Amino acid sequence: MAATLSDESAAGPPDPAGEPAVEQPGFAVSEPAGELTDSAAIRESFRQPEQFAVLYDRYATSLHRYAGRRVGDEVADDLVAATFLAAFRGRQRYDLARASARPWLFGILTKEIARRHRTEKARLRALERAWFDQPVDGLADQVAADVSAQAARGQLAAALTRLSAAERAVLLLIAWSDLSYDETAQALSIPVGTVRSRLSRARRKVGAALGGTNPAAVTEERA
Amino acid sequence: MNDLTSLRDLGDTLDQELRGPSPQLRHRVLTGIGQQRARIAGRQPWSARRRLAVTGVLAMALAAALLAASTLRLWGASPAASAQAAQILHLAAVAAQRQPALTTGPSQFIYVQSVETAATLTGSSDGRITSVHLSTNLREIWNSVSGTRDGLLREQPRSGTAPGQPTGPWQTTSLAVCSHSWTTPVAGAALTPPGRCVPQPAVPTGLPTSIQAMVAYLYRNSHG
Numbered sequence: 001m002a003a004t005l006s007d008e009s010a011a012g013p014p015d016p017a018g019e020p021a022v023e024q025p026g027f028a029v030s031e032p033a034g035e036l037t038d039s040a041a042i043r044e045s046f047r048q049p050e051q052f053a054v055l056y057d058r059y060a061t062s063l064h065r066y067a068g069r070r071v072g073d074e075v076a077d078d079l080v081a082a083t084f085l086a087a088f089r090g091r092q093r094y095d096l097a098r099a100s101a102r103p104w105l106f107g108i109l110t111k112e113i114a115r116r117h118r119t120e121k122a123r124l125r126a127l128e129r130a131w132f133d134q135p136v137d138g139l140a141d142q143v144a145a146d147v148s149a150q151a152a153r154g155q156l157a158a159a160l161t162r163l164s165a166a167e168r169a170v171l172l173l174i175a176w177s178d179l180s181y182d183e184t185a186q187a188l189s190i191p192v193g194t195v196r197s198r199l200s201r202a203r204r205k206v207g208a209a210l211g212g213t214n215p216a217a218v219t220e221e222r223a
Numbered sequence: 224m225n226d227l228t229s230l231r232d233l234g235d236t237l238d239q240e241l242r243g244p245s246p247q248l249r250h251r252v253l254t255g256i257g258q259q260r261a262r263i264a265g266r267q268p269w270s271a272r273r274r275l276a277v278t279g280v281l282a283m284a285l286a287a288a289l290l291a292a293s294t295l296r297l298w299g300a301s302p303a304a305s306a307q308a309a310q311i312l313h314l315a316a317v318a319a320q321r322q323p324a325l326t327t328g329p330s331q332f333i334y335v336q337s338v339e340t341a342a343t344l345t346g347s348s349d350g351r352i353t354s355v356h357l358s359t360n361l362r363e364i365w366n367s368v369s370g371t372r373d374g375l376l377r378e379q380p381r382s383g384t385a386p387g388q389p390t391g392p393w394q395t396t397s398l399a400v401c402s403h404s405w406t407t408p409v410a411g412a413a414l415t416p417p418g419r420c421v422p423q424p425a426v427p428t429g430l431p432t433s434i435q436a437m438v439a440y441l442y443r444n445s446h447g
Contacts, residue, residue, distance in 0.1 A: 049256055056252055060244050068241040069234050076241070077248050084252045088259060127237075156233050175230035206226045 038101035042091050052088050055101055060084075062102075063109050066177050070113055071120050079116070083109045098186070106177050107187030110169050121161055128157040152210060159209035167202035170195055254310070329369035333425040337362050340383070359383045366398070370422030374398035 036044065041054035060080060067076040086108050087094075087101075094104060113120060160168055173184045181199075185192045327333070340359045363377040376398055380391035400422065431437045 049259075050253070052256055053249075053253055056249060060248065060252075064244045064248075065238060065241060068243075069237045073241045077245050077251075080244065081248060081252050081255065085255045085259065088256050152229060153233050153236060156229055171230070175227050176234045203226050206230070210226060210229060 037099045039094070039096045039099050042094050042101065043096055045088070045091060049088070052084070052091070055087070055105065056084055059102060059105050062177065063105060066106065066172075067109060067113065069176055070123075070172065071116050072123050075116065075119060079109060079112045082112045086112070103179060103183040103186040106173060106179060106183075107189065110173065110187060114165055114169070117165055124157045124161040128154045128161070130154075155209050155211075156206065159206045162209075163202050163205060167198050167205070170198040171202040171206070174199060327368045327426055329371070331368045332365040332372070332374065333368060335362075335364050335366070338381070357383050361389075364398075366425030367400070368425050370424040371400060373400055374425075 036051070036054055038055060038058070041051050044051040063083060064076050064080050067079040071079065083105060087105055090108075094101065098104070160172075163171065169188060170184060173179045173187060174181070179187060181192050181195050185195045188195070338359060339362050340357055359381045360378045361381050365375045367374055374397075376396040377393050378396075379389050379393045382388040382390050431440045
């Protein structure tokens with residue numbers, strides 16, 4: 001038996017990797033299923049890959065914002081695209097008992113960012129220089145406040161540059177993506193105790209860079 | 224202000240220069256997912272694959288015919304090489320908008336170049352597909368605009384992994400208007416009894432002009 005196939009579907013014989021069968025021809029994106037949990041959308045995506053769009057619609061903006069903060073807007077698109085494609089490829093390994101895919105997606109994004117660590121460091125150094133050098137106009141009191149705020153941002157950027165990649169990942173996931181300690185542990189596949197110790201070290205370094213405040217004296221804001 | 228608060232303030236400040244996801248990002252991600260899925264299409268039910276595939280090829284041929292394009296770059300640096308059928312149609316529509324309207328005369332021919340990938344399936348007695356063999360051909364066809372002149376079909380086998388690479392000689396087939404008194408000018412056209420030669424114009428007329436009607440038309444003509 002022979003028949004004609006388009007280029008698109010003639011990618012090769014069946015994948016031996018155990019990818020589940022899919023049933024619908026083409027890739028018509030349906031409307032997101034409003035009430036589907038993340039894990040339900042992932043489960044549905046085994047039969048209907050377009051259901052993965054639910055996760056995009058739910059998390060693309062927050063992932064993009066986080067990536068943009070860390071490596072800049074110009075590469076955030078690439079990182080978010082890479083994150084969702086990696087997530088789709090690896091969705092069989094997702095623990096469907098976890099209703100929210102947010103930590104999982106932030107974990108994948110963190111790995112993608114780690115591949116761009118030079119870009120991130122260059123960005124932080126540029127921010128540091130920009131905030132130290134930026135002129136401030138206005139009334140004296142306001143100028144003083146703005147200069148102080150800019151200097152603090154420059155110091156923060158410098159402090160982030162000096163953190164290890166692992167410390168920076170924990171600190172920024174908690175500060176910028178609002179993940180809890182447990183969720184951060186899930187995202188990075190490390191024990192919660194490791195999250196706490198890395199966070200503590202990172203905060204001590206950042207606190208010192210900001211003028212020697214003692215982060216240990218600050219009440220932890222999230223359990 | 225503690226260090227975490229300062230970091231959040233820093234994040235808020237950085238947000239001011241962020242534009243957010245580009246309008247194309249969603250399409251890019253979902254297209255990428257579609258392409259990943261296409262790589263596992265070997266496990267799709269055959270009927271679904273065939274329907275999509277034949278529609279895709281027909282759509283490409285139609286686009287090429289309507290454009291009267293002399294070439295359609297299907298590999299090398301062409302973005303169409305890895306594009307999906309929908310993308311190809313979109314690109315064809317954009318290209319068509321930029322082209323001057325062409326008129327054809329009854330003595331002219333429409334030339335279409337395309338790539339076909341054929342799948343030979345071997346099945347077991349219980350209907351399961353046990354193996355799939357793929358082969359790729361570069362195909363050139365000249366069809367008479369009026370349908371009253373003999374056409375020509377040339378095909379050359381190509382490497383499946385490097386479609387720019389010929390793996391065999393050209394094979395040429397004459398497309399007689401009414402060979403042996405039977406009308407077989409177009410592949411897939413119904414045969415008519417001897418004595419009734421019905422010309423098949425290469426330029427289709429009365430094509431649908433709405434999206435829904437075109438979709439229906441493509442599916443209606445995708446089984447042959």
